Amino acid sequence: MTPIAATLALTGALVALLAGIGLLRFRTPYARFHAAGKASPVAFLLVAAAAAIETGWGGAARLAVASAALVLTLPVGVHLLFRAVHRTTPRTLAIDELAPAEVRSRPGPAGP
């Protein structure tokens, strides 16, 4: 590997390790989503950049499509999970800006 690709790959692996450690060590579900949902696409982007340097234009095009698919879809999925946890667990947060919005968007206790 070229030095730039090696540096990118090692940085991506380090960020992936951080995501795994955060997923394992944090105590609340929100903190775990925060660690896993933000660090892991960054890790994949770094490793994909390293692989794109190594594999030339054909590989770079496929890696770009894969990176776009991941970066566009993963935050949406994590957000939906976050909202599902917020709706189904008792409210224990110190600052909760989602609860008033949920009340506004769902009038009445018998929502959809």
Place this chain on the structure above:
Amino acid sequence: MIAALTTSAFIVTAACGAIRLLRGPALADRVIALDVVLISLMGAIAVRAAETGTTTYLDLLVVIAIVGFTATVAASRFIERESTQP
């Protein structure tokens, strides 16, 4: 050397995700742990492509990303519906 180190880091990340998948207190923890395992797999595939220079397996990455997203969305809808309609 670099590829072995990077792949080992992704394997450790997938192991962390697997532990959280087995232990996670809520269903949502298991879902996000499965996502992390899938992304570690994607990273390992990319490292393999960077090591060998072959682009054969890179087509899998898009499929894994889309399947993981579909699973996450379906599971989150399932979590919400399960709790609102006992």
